[in-house]
Amino acid sequence: MFRKRQSFSVLTCLLISGLLATACGNADKRESGTANNQAGNAAQGQEEILIGVIPAQGGNEMKPGADKLADVLAAKLGRKVTAEVYPDYNGVVEAMGAGKVQMAYLGPLTYVEAHERYGVNAIVTQLIEGKPFYYSYLIAPSDSPYASLEDVVANAGDVRFAFGDINSTSGSLIPGIALKKAGVFKSQQEHQFASVTYTGDHTATALAIQNRQQDVGAIDSAYYNNLVKQGKVDGKKIKKIWQSEELFQYPWAVVNTFSDEDIASIREAMKGIDDPDILGAFGGASGFAEASDEDYAAIRQAAIEDGRLKPKP
16 A cells, blocks of 8 residues: 555656746747847847826826827837826936836936936927027015015015925926025925925916915926916916016936937927927926037036035035
């Protein structure tokens, strides 16, 4: 009886070993085939491109236009292109650094940070009324007693102040520098205002001012004007009380593995876009134009001044 049981056990082990060897062999073949397919796709330039988009106007507002842009670029490049609007500005920068995003729509500040950290390069920017510039505005309810930056500073203790995203150029960096120079603001925890809030995007800031949830807000001029044009905020209920100097518009940036040919194709495709859904998603743009890293020298200097970037030795 013992010998029969022993024989049965041996046969069972042999059978299991054979099945495992076959399964492993098939898995190796599948993995090898997948790797070969991926290598072949890469060699043919067929790898997918994921575009990361900062939520400058709010994710829901930008997603349809971003998807249409992805379709335009997919047709031009002959490969799959998808777009994702991230929940915050810094998330797009980190996604580029992690290799999850190959092309991104960034604010000027997030661009210079991404360039310094991960070597990404600006290739395209948006135009507003034919020009690649915009401003930081301070806005307030139309009947507000505050009519200037000086009024805001003089009455800081009574002012509920709203920035946009903490990494926004026009919604945080530029107005923040002005308020620091005036001596009423250092950080969200250290300031002379009644309160300091970061709303997360320009639409939220405009609505907070319109609905009197905040007294003064920092906002992108192009996005604000587009919100008024689209009727999403009531321009009669809001007034501009301060304007910065010209800021170079938001860049589209790519990781440094993009070929010159692909960059030229992207530029060509984007300069030909006239779809109102795409243009409207990006601050009511009138079109797109070429850009380069040198265009953001002033923003880089402002980020260094604010302690967000270290000066190069």
